[in-house]
Amino acid sequence: MSTRATTRPGGRSARVQQSVHQAVRELEAELGRDALTVPLIAARAGVTPSTVYRRWGDLRELLSDVAVERLRPDTPPADHGSLRADLEAWTVQFAEEMSSTAGRTYIRDALVGDPEQGNAARCSDYAAEQLKALGVRAAGRGEAVPDVETLLDVVVAPLMYRILFRPSDLSAAYTDHLVATALGRTAPLSPPKS
Amino acid sequence: MSTRATTRPGGRSARVQQSVHQAVRELEAELGRDALTVPLIAARAGVTPSTVYRRWGDLRELLSDVAVERLRPDTPPADHGSLRADLEAWTVQFAEEMSSTAGRTYIRDALVGDPEQGNAARCSDYAAEQLKALGVRAAGRGEAVPDVETLLDVVVAPLMYRILFRPSDLSAAYTDHLVATALGRTAPLSPPKS
DNA sequence: CCGCCAGACGCAACTTCTTCGCGTTAAGCT
DNA sequence: AGCTTAACGCGAAGAAGTTGCGTCTGGCGG
Numbered sequence: 001m002s003t004r005a006t007t008r009p010g011g012r013s014a015r016v017q018q019s020v021h022q023a024v025r026e027l028e029a030e031l032g033r034d035a036l037t038v039p040l041i042a043a044r045a046g047v048t049p050s051t052v053y054r055r056w057g058d059l060r061e062l063l064s065d066v067a068v069e070r071l072r073p074d075t076p077p078a079d080h081g082s083l084r085a086d087l088e089a090w091t092v093q094f095a096e097e098m099s100s101t102a103g104r105t106y107i108r109d110a111l112v113g114d115p116e117q118g119n120a121a122r123c124s125d126y127a128a129e130q131l132k133a134l135g136v137r138a139a140g141r142g143e144a145v146p147d148v149e150t151l152l153d154v155v156v157a158p159l160m161y162r163i164l165f166r167p168s169d170l171s172a173a174y175t176d177h178l179v180a181t182a183l184g185r186t187a188p189l190s191p192p193k194s
Numbered sequence: 195m196s197t198r199a200t201t202r203p204g205g206r207s208a209r210v211q212q213s214v215h216q217a218v219r220e221l222e223a224e225l226g227r228d229a230l231t232v233p234l235i236a237a238r239a240g241v242t243p244s245t246v247y248r249r250w251g252d253l254r255e256l257l258s259d260v261a262v263e264r265l266r267p268d269t270p271p272a273d274h275g276s277l278r279a280d281l282e283a284w285t286v287q288f289a290e291e292m293s294s295t296a297g298r299t300y301i302r303d304a305l306v307g308d309p310e311q312g313n314a315a316r317c318s319d320y321a322a323e324q325l326k327a328l329g330v331r332a333a334g335r336g337e338a339v340p341d342v343e344t345l346l347d348v349v350v351a352p353l354m355y356r357i358l359f360r361p362s363d364l365s366a367a368y369t370d371h372l373v374a375t376a377l378g379r380t381a382p383l384s385p386p387k388s
Numbered sequence: 389c390c391g392c393c394a395g396a397c398g399c400a401a402c403t404t405c406t407t408c409g410c411g412t413t414a415a416g417c418t
Numbered sequence: 419a420g421c422t423t424a425a426c427g428c429g430a431a432g433a434a435g436t437t438g439c440g441t442c443t444g445g446c447g448g
Contacts, residue, residue: 011414011416012415012425012426013415013424013425013426016425016426037404038406039404039406047427048426048427049406050406050407050408050426050427050428050429051426051427053405053407055425055426058406108305108306111302111306111358111359112302112305112306117358120359120360121359121360121362124360152352152355153352153355153372154348156355157351157354157356158346158347158351158352160351160354160358160359161318161346161347161354161355162351164305164314164354164358165305165311165314165315165317165318165354166315166318167314167315168315178347205443205445206396206397206443206444207397207443207444210396231433231434232435233433233434241397241398242398242399243434243435244399244435244436245396245398247435247436248397249396252435
């Protein structure tokens, strides 16, 4: 967990955390996220509400923790033989996952639930790790690889900005444009809108 | 307001909205944002809590509306004689305001309070308007101006991404780097962290 | 200018959530 | 195995959120 220092990671505490997280996922699937309440989750998890309040503080922090887990990539990025192909595929998948209704909700939950922003930083670390893996693989092929910081600035940040602040358009042409820019503007496509 | 269609913009409704917004600002300054509750705000505004709930739905949406108002730029960007100087000054000010504790709180409130994301879009529109004004002025001087979309991608998005997801570093060197990149990489400064 | 209509508000009762103190359980450690 | 203490369960008290109904007022047509 992130919002509190877990001093006792084993035994009952771990079981409680797991059952509560599972209860959140189940109830979210059954009733929708807006219907979630702490007493409801606690009942499903077989726990008293006060336990949830004491461990997580409030519903937002709990949802933030669960959201970060769901945003964690489960597999390393696919290998398509070249940095460009790998980065394009990763960007498309990233954009699709994050711009979906569920993805946007998870991002916003992760962002807002943690006062210390540790969960938000974790989201960024996930993307950085994936990009790092792409870079290492490309370097192994002898390709020149852009800095991870640069990729975050040029690819991830614009995508996230649009997802969070401009719910309108995330076309494939736009993601292609971002990747092309990141790889040294080999494709001179101008920004899509104007 | 954004979250509901205001069918009666005049008279009592307008007074209620104004007094509620003012109560939020006052109580936030006096007690801190975490101490705000709907009954408290309603009492200060001279209104019953049910009125607030009916008009705004819940505390988050109300805070979202207030946050957007506070994020609205009150003055057009200052004129420093050249696009580069204007953009640098604007970016520095933008970064300072948005990365402050209060600024981050307003951004997150604006982001999360409105299910339709209309308030988030408004934030982006504010930045776009400012950048547009810069561009128009530069064009009047005969300067070549980058597209507003490009500026959002290259300057605003990376700043916002760092503010939201990476609470660590927002150095002056970094903002300079972003502006230089936007204006055709006249300054070959590499990203700060690498 | 007057009266009608409808949206918005106040009030109050009700439900649900949230907090807190206290006793109990069980992990971790020696 | 015994001790210490963080973590949990329970229950009560307080606060927040919800809803129905009557009243008020701004907007609109006559």
